[in-house]
Amino acid sequence: MGDNKLLALDNIDLSINEGDFVSIMGSSGSGKSTLMNIIGCLDVPSSGEYHFRNNNVSTLNSNKLAELRNKDIGFVFQNFNLLPRLNAQENVVLPLLYSGKNLKERNQLAIDALESVGLKDRVHHRPNQLSGGQQQRVSIARAIAGSPKLILADEPTGALDSKTGLEIMKILNDLNAKGITIVLVTHEDDIASYGSRIIKMKDGKILEDKKNVNN
Amino acid sequence: MSITDLIYLSQKSLRSNILRSILTSLGIIIGVSSVITMISIGSGARIEVEQQIERFGSNNLIVRSQSSSNRGVSMGANSVNTLTLKDMEALKEELPAIKAIAPRVSLSTQIVANGNNWLATVTGTTNDYFDLGNWKFENGRSFEEEELASGSRVAIIGKTVQKNLFDTDSPIDEVIRINKVPFTVIGLLDAKGGTAWADLDDTVIVPLKTAKQRLVAKKFPGDQIRSMTINVRSSELLFKTEKDVDTVMRKLHKISANGNPDFVIRNYAQFLNARQESSRVMSILLATVAGISLIVGGIGIMNIMLVTVTERTKEIGVCMSVGAKKRDILLQFLIESLMISLIGGLIGIALGLGVIFGVSEYFKWKMSLDYMSIVLSFVFSSSIGIIFGFYPAKKAANLNPIDALRYE
Numbered sequence: 001m002g003d004n005k006l007l008a009l010d011n012i013d014l015s016i017n018e019g020d021f022v023s024i025m026g027s028s029g030s031g032k033s034t035l036m037n038i039i040g041c042l043d044v045p046s047s048g049e050y051h052f053r054n055n056n057v058s059t060l061n062s063n064k065l066a067e068l069r070n071k072d073i074g075f076v077f078q079n080f081n082l083l084p085r086l087n088a089q090e091n092v093v094l095p096l097l098y099s100g101k102n103l104k105e106r107n108q109l110a111i112d113a114l115e116s117v118g119l120k121d122r123v124h125h126r127p128n129q130l131s132g133g134q135q136q137r138v139s140i141a142r143a144i145a146g147s148p149k150l151i152l153a154d155e156p157t158g159a160l161d162s163k164t165g166l167e168i169m170k171i172l173n174d175l176n177a178k179g180i181t182i183v184l185v186t187h188e189d190d191i192a193s194y195g196s197r198i199i200k201m202k203d204g205k206i207l208e209d210k211k212n213v214n215n
Numbered sequence: 216m217s218i219t220d221l222i223y224l225s226q227k228s229l230r231s232n233i234l235r236s237i238l239t240s241l242g243i244i245i246g247v248s249s250v251i252t253m254i255s256i257g258s259g260a261r262i263e264v265e266q267q268i269e270r271f272g273s274n275n276l277i278v279r280s281q282s283s284s285n286r287g288v289s290m291g292a293n294s295v296n297t298l299t300l301k302d303m304e305a306l307k308e309e310l311p312a313i314k315a316i317a318p319r320v321s322l323s324t325q326i327v328a329n330g331n332n333w334l335a336t337v338t339g340t341t342n343d344y345f346d347l348g349n350w351k352f353e354n355g356r357s358f359e360e361e362e363l364a365s366g367s368r369v370a371i372i373g374k375t376v377q378k379n380l381f382d383t384d385s386p387i388d389e390v391i392r393i394n395k396v397p398f399t400v401i402g403l404l405d406a407k408g409g410t411a412w413a414d415l416d417d418t419v420i421v422p423l424k425t426a427k428q429r430l431v432a433k434k435f436p437g438d439q440i441r442s443m444t445i446n447v448r449s450s451e452l453l454f455k456t457e458k459d460v461d462t463v464m465r466k467l468h469k470i471s472a473n474g475n476p477d478f479v480i481r482n483y484a485q486f487l488n489a490r491q492e493s494s495r496v497m498s499i500l501l502a503t504v505a506g507i508s509l510i511v512g513g514i515g516i517m518n519i520m521l522v523t524v525t526e527r528t529k530e531i532g533v534c535m536s537v538g539a540k541k542r543d544i545l546l547q548f549l550i551e552s553l554m555i556s557l558i559g560g561l562i563g564i565a566l567g568l569g570v571i572f573g574v575s576e577y578f579k580w581k582m583s584l585d586y587m588s589i590v591l592s593f594v595f596s597s598s599i600g601i602i603f604g605f606y607p608a609k610k611a612a613n614l615n616p617i618d619a620l621r622y623e
Contacts, residue, residue, distance in 0.1 A: 042536060042616045063540050070538020081533045081620070085231050095537035097220050142537065 008034040009045070010204040016183065018149065021176045023184045023195030023212075031204035033154070036185050040075060040152045041068045053149065070099050074143025076172075078155035080135040082127040082142075088114060089123045092142045099146060106145075113141040117171055133164035140171055150181045157191055169194050216543050218550075225551040228523075229558075239519045240559025242512020243599060247563025247592040248570060249505035253498045254588035255571045260494035262583050264487045273484075274450050275347055276457055278464070279442035281479040297477040300438040302467055306445070309463050312452045317343035318423060318440045320431050326380065326419060328391035333379040337393055337419045339426020347446045355387045355402030358422050366424035371402035373416035393419065396429050450484075457482055509595060512559065513603035520552050520607035531611055532619030545612035552604025553597055560596030564589055 009031045016022055016039075026032040037043040038050055041057055044065070050057045053072060060068070069075075074095075082091045089110045096106035114123055117137040127135050136156060143151050153172060157165030173194055176182045186192050193212060200208040229236045280297040303316050320339040325332060338344070342357045355371065362369050370391060377386050386400045398421060407415040427435060435441065447456045457480055470476055524531070531544055568584070575582040 037617050040536070042620075063542075066535065066538050066540040069536060075536050077620075081529070081536075083530055083533065085227050094534065097216050097224075098534075098538040098540070098543055100216065146538075 007204050009038075012048075012204075012206060014199070014206065014209075016181065018181055019176070019179055021173075021182045021184070021194065021196045023186060023192035023198045024201060025185075025187060025189075025192050025198060026201035026207075027187065029203075030201040032185050032201050034204075035201070036152060036154060036183070039150075039183055040073055041065045066098075070095055071146060072149045074140075074146070074148040074151045076136070076139055076143050076151060076153040076156045078158040080127070080132075080139045080159070082135055082138055084127055087124045087126050088119060088130070088138045088141075091127070091138055092145050095142060095146050109145050110141070113145040114138070116144070117141045131164075132160050133167060136160060136164075136168050137171065140168070140175075144175065144180070148180065150183065151175060153182065153184045155186055156184070157186070157188070165191065216546070221547055221550045222554070224547055225554050228527075228551060229554060235519065236555055236558065237562075239515050240512070240555050240562065242508045242510075242515045243556050243559030243596050244512075244563040244566060246505045246507075246509035246512050246599075247560050247596055248567035249501045249508065250592050250595060251564060251567030251588045252570045252574075252582075253501035253505060254585050254591070255567075255582040256494050256501070256574075256580070257498045258585045259575070259580065259582040260491055264491055267483070267487055274447045274453055275483055276445040276447065276453070276460060277442055277481040277483070278445060278460060278478055279481070281477055296435055296439040296441065297468065298440050298443065300440060302464065303440070303443050305467055306443075306460060306463055310456060310459050312448050312456045312459070313445055314448045315343045315347060315446045317341055317347050317444045317446075319344065319442045319444065320423065320426050320435045320440050322394075322431050322434060324394045324430070326376065326391055326393055327395075328380045328386075328389060331380045333376060335373075335376050335417050335419050337421060337426065337430060339421050339423045339431065341423055343446075344420065344444070347444045350407075351405040353403045353405045354385065355400070357402060363422045363424060366422060366428050368396065368398045368425060368429070369401045369422065370398040371404060371420045372400055373404045373418040374406040375414055375417040376419055377403055391419075393421070394430055398425075453482065453484060509599055512556075513599040516552050516555055516600060517603040517607060519555075520548060520604055521610070523551070524548065524607050524611040527611075528614065528619050528622040531614050532616055532622065535614070535616035536620060541612040544614075545608045548608035548611050549601060549604050552608070553600040556596045556600025556604075557593070560592055563596070564592055567592075 012035065014035075024032045024035065034043070038045055038057075039052075041052065041060075042065075044050070044058050044060070048058070052068065055064075055068065057065070057068070075081075083094070086094070089107070092110035092113050093106050096109055101109070111120070111123060114120060117140050119134060119137055119141065122130060122134060122138075125134075127138070130138065136159075140151075140156075151172070156168055156172070160168065169191060172182055172184070182195075184192070184195055192198050196212055198208075198210060198212050199206055278298065300318060303318055307313055307316055317340050321336055323334065323336050326335050326337075327333075341363060344350070345352075345357055352371075353374075357371065358369065361367070370393065372380075372386060372391070380386065380391065381389065386403055389400050390397050391400060392398070404416070404418070404420075421430070423440075445456070445460065447453050460480055461476070464470075464478055464480075465472065465474075465476065468477055531539075534544065571582045571584060574580055
């Protein structure tokens with residue numbers, strides 16, 4: 001401790017516009033996960049400020065953070081992070097439970113979300129009855145069920161074969177086309193290339209931030 | 216998040232581990248069933264004592280002759296009927312605290328009527344017997360003064376005797392043969408029910424004089440009697456009167472203060488107190504068991520909930536990432552432990568009812584189911600669930616979402 005204070009993020013100055021598709025790349029320890037946690041309102045910076053849609057997130061308490069995550073942000077994880085005891089629909093309903101939607105409304109929203117990711121016929125399947133790609137689609141459905149403004153995808157294709165990975169990326173791309181901002185964390189170049197903007201990080205600093213002209 | 220949603224989620228996770236949930240609630244099961252049994256024994260004993268007092272009359276002393284040995288040999292030279300009607304008169308005269316005395320002679324004999332045969336206890340006594348013993352008449356009347364004085368062959372019978380001789384027909388004005396002597400039935404007593412050791416309704420009552428002349432002339436010659444029931448004016452005077460009766464009786468029978476008396480005074484209150492005391496000891500024992508098992512059960516719940524929180528750390532992280540607040544997580548785990556303890560409470564109540572039923576059937580112990588005890592059990596088990604579930608739930612709620620998500 002003492003002098004060797006480790007800075008996970010150092011001097012980051014970043015703004016992301018609504019409707020962007022941003023890929024964040026970097027090796028482990030580069031600070032991309034910490035950046036992701038702050039963008040996702042899971043954590044607040046120890047110094048500096050983060051503003052999310054007119055909220056100064058740095059000053060919010062845990063309840064307000066939970067509310068922001070619930071209403072405006074959807075998470076897609078590498079390992080899907082579905083609750084094993086709940087079926088697909090119940091998993092998708094989970095965020096809607098916390099936002100206090102009534103039973104009828106939230107069930108309809110969940111079914112709509114599952115339909116939009118092509119899982120209409122898997123509504124009552126449990127995670128262990130679904131393939132990896134299907135599980136990831138359930139988790140995308142969970143992320144979009146509450147119509148968020150931002151989706152954070154942390155290595156969403158990391159646990160999938162390349163063909164299934166491409167399907168997932170296509171879904172994310174379509175969501176972006178509908179106006180949802182997407183922040184994607186990955187270390188694979190071809191996955192990162194889906195983004196319209198690619199940020200490379202190293203040792204807690206932004207190394208490179210450029211538009212992706214191919215997209 | 217509504218309470219039904221919370222309950223829905225909790226039962227989902229409890230059902231995924233059903234054996235563990237039931238094992239966890241074992242302490243509560245034992246605790247709650249002990250509470251219910253304890254309260255039932257306590258209130259059962261109280262009711263039994265009240266009923267006994269109702270049956271036998273309160274403030275009564277029973278004096279009976281006592282054999283030093285050979286109790287079975289009741290006739291002949293070493294007859295042990297040392298009590299006499301003279302003793303009774305003397306006691307009445309000397310002790311103003313005595314309100315009434317009912318003398319009694321008795322024999323067990325064959326009763327024949329209506330072509331039926333029945334063995335019953337026949338008592339010869341006076342009308343005081345009915346008042347002192349709290350006997351009520353279902354039908355008919357007690358003895359007339361004239362009948363008592365002249366030794367008429369009239370009898371009053373109990374419900375069991377009626378049932379066995381006349382079935383449901385009215386026995387009034389029917390003739391029954393006691394020891395071959397014909398008697399006319401003039402009254403039918405109300406049922407008192409049985410105790411563990413005797414059927415009180417298996418009785419035939421005739422005037423004292425009639426009994427002495429026609430039924431027990433050899434067994435109780437002269438003015439000998441079997442026993443007397445003494446009614447004391449108030450319960451405060453009961454113990455003092457018991458001592459006074461002893462003193463007077465020793466004087467009458469010329470027995471020194473420390474000599475072996477030829478009579479025994481039974482105080483019914485003493486017996487009832489002993490009965491109450493034994494059920495009190497039993498209740499204290501059960502209360503201890505209940506207390507210990509409820510605490511151990513609570514610790515068991517806390518233990519399992521801590522394990523559950525650790526096991527589901529990642530899940531908690533996921534819930535937090537999709538918008539669960541601290542309060543949501545706290546409530547969910549609290550409801551889970553509450554459900555474990557309530558399920559334990561329910562099983563415990565069922566088990567307790569089973570024990571109560573079994574004990575009262577098997578031991579013929581009076582147990583009374585107190586509905587308050589069920590309410591109390593619910594309160595007990597739910598507060599245990601909340602108290603011991605709080606720490607694990609708080610621990611879950613205070614998890615940092617990032618650490619929880621990263622937990623493997």
